[in-house]
Amino acid sequence: MAEVESVTEKLNQVAVVTNGKDDFWGFPLFEAYKMAIKFYKDNEGKRTFEIEYDNKVLLMALTKQVSHGPMNQQSSLPDIGYLDMFGHDRRKVWESLGDISSNDARRAFIEKLESCVPVFGPFMVAHQKEKEEQELKRKQKEDEERKKLEEEEKVKQEEQRKEKELAEKAAEENKLKQDQILQKQQIMQALNAQTHAQFQQYAAQQYPGNPEQQAVLISHLQEQHYQQYMKLYQQQQQQQQQQTQTDSTKGQQEQRQEELESTESEAAGSEGMKTDMPQFHILYFLFICTKxxxxxxxxxxxxxxxxxxxxxxxxxxxxxxxxxxxxxxxxxxxxxxxxxxxxxxxxxxxxxxxxxxxxxxxxxxxxxxxxxxxxxxxxxxxxxxxxxxxxxxxxxxxxxxxxxxxxxxxxxxxxxxxxxxxxxxxxxxxxxxxxxxxxxxxxxxxxxxxxxxxxxxxxxxxxxxxxxx
Missing domain, CATH: 2.60.120.680 (GOLD domain)
Known part of the structure; x- marks a missing residue:
């Protein structure tokens, strides 16, 4: 009876100390309790540690409180053998625990085991460090995976951007090509309307009585006529730009005209070319092309x-x-x-x-x-x-x-x-x-x-x- 009172007194001391604590060595209460139970079962009876009888009885009574709840709420309990002194003492201590909650019982078990088994604290610290290392590795792995996904997404977006740019560029080039084709058709239509009579007359002279050859020659002349027109138009634009650039120095050029041999090969300002094509180009073009x-x-x-x-x-x-x-x-x-x-x-x-x-x-x-x-x-x-x-x-x-x-x-x-x-x-x-x-x-x-x-x-x-x- 004295042993039961001693155990009950120690239990009350533990309960006061553990009231409200939910974290042990960085582990939640439930996880810490499971680790404490496993540590106790794996090392009980070994030389790892020795526990006094009353502490052992208290620890086992606390496990009953955790797994079954208060003893006075149990409807039927198995009988304990007459010679099972540990079983009788455990049931008495369990009964003395009263209505404490299962979480309080878990806290009491962890703190009692820590106080009576010196190696339990270092055991939990080691697991704490292991957990921290695992958590660190997990975070590192998650960061690596996140960075990998971000990099893959970045590469994917870059590829999509390039594909979009290529598609837009292709569309612009296609539109430009279509515009150029349309512009060429419009220019050729205007030029052909002006040159039809001249080209037809020339083709009739070259291939009399052969409409097919005449049509081929006219088509060839019309295409070359267009190319020559565009060439002269570009020359006009270039000369106009050159004229604009030389206007500011025109006075100096006129003054240099009075110099002697050193200025002979220098080009002075020239009149901008006027390529009003409708009349002159038809005739000049025929001369150049037909030789x-x-x-x-x-x-x-x-x-x-x-x-x-x-x-x-x-x-x-x-x-x-x-x-x-x-x-x-x-x-x-x-x-x-x-x-x-x-x-x-x-x-x-x-x-x-x-x-x-x-x-x-x-x-x-x-x-x-x-x-x-x-x-x-x-x-x-x-x-x-x-x-x-x-x-x-x-x-x-x-x-x-x-x-x-x-x-x-x-x-x-x-x-x-x-x-x-x-x-x-x-x-x-x-x-x-x-x-x-x-x-x-x-x-x-x-x-x-x-x-x-x-x-x-x-x-x-x-x-x-x-x-x-």
Whole structure:
């Protein structure tokens, strides 16, 4: 009986200490209790530790309280053997526990085991560290998996972004291609409407009585016509950009024109090219593509679109790179090769032709640039021959005075003259310079090749001029 009272007294002390504690060595109450039970069962009766009898009875009574609840609430209990002293003592202590909760019984068991078994605390600390390490590894693994998933998602999003960009780029390229095709169709439709009669006439001359070959030739000419049109259009844009860039230094360039040999090969500002395609390009294109020989003024006559002429329209100007071929062709006609002496201005007088509507010109030089401009002289001369005049720079000043609106264009000695293309130095040693102009009326075109700025060097000029209608 004394042993039971001793056990009950110790139980009351434990219950006071453990009241309300739910965490032991970082483990929840239930998990810590299971670990304590396992530790006790695995090591009971071994040399790991020794427990006094009353403590052992108390611990076992607490396990009954945990697993079955208060003893006074049990309806039937198995009988205990007469000689089972431990069983009788355990039941008495269990009964003395009264109505304490199962959680309080768990707390009491853990704390009693810790107090009476010194190795239990280190055992739980070791498991605590193991748990912390496992938790750390688990978190690290979760972090690695999360980072891996994030990286995979990032790669996936990057691939999707690239695929989207490629799709958008492909769509833009396709749209651009479709727009280009549509633009080409529209341009070709407009050009074909203007060139149909000329190309059909030329094809009929090349393949008389063969409509199939004529259709093939016309289609080929139309495609090349479009390509040449676009090439000249691009040249126009480039020259306009160059003109814009050189406008700011135009004054300096004019001043350098007065210098000597050091400035001979420098290009000065040039007039922007005007590629108003409807008239000039049809005829010029046929000449370039068909390689028809044209050496005189009136040997190339192709019917062009009819229409009323407007006085002094802007001229059309363009260039082409086949300068060597052009020179070789011009050399066949010695009269088309001139020498423009130093300080001289050569004027080629080209009367309008009764059967013509446009004048065309082409020229090139050897090694150095040359000034060039076009004027139109209003006269009723019956002379239909092209003539060449050589004069000094003072002649140019007279012409400029005639075209100056402030001084008036009428003169008792010379007919009225209008400027068609102002005189600028042209890089005719690099490319063939060409142009055309619609007749403003009856008169004479003055093609001026100006070398007045060169005091030391003569220039070799290759040129040809012809009319069309």
């Amino acid at each position: 028809q020989p044209i050496t005189g003024y009136s040997q190339f006559s192709i019917h062009c679109m009819s229409g009323s002429a407007t006085p002094v329209e802007d001229a059309s100007m363009w260039t082409r790179p086949q300068i060597t071929e052009f020179k070789e062709q011009i050399k066949r006609d010695p009269e088309s090769v001139l020498t423009v002496g130093r300080g001289e201005v050569v004027t080629v007088r080209v009367p309008t032709h009764e059967e013509g509507a446009y004048v065309f010109w082409e020229f090139a030089t050897d090694s150095y640039d040359l000034g060039f401009g076009v004027y139109f002289e209003w006269t009723d001369s019956e002379d239909q021959q092209v003539s060449v005049q050589i004069g000094e720079s003072s002649d140019e000043e007279t012409d400029e005075e005639l075209s100056d609106p402030e001084k008036g264009s009428n003169s008792p000695h010379r007919p009225p003259t209008d400027e068609v293309v102002p005189i600028y130095r042209r890089d005719a040693h690099l490319e063939v310079h060409a142009g055309s102009h619609r007749y403003p009326g009856r008169g004479v075109y003055l093609l001026k090749f100006d070398n007045s700025y060169s005091l030391w060097r003569s220039k070799t000029l290759y040129y040809r001029v012809y009319y069309t209608r």
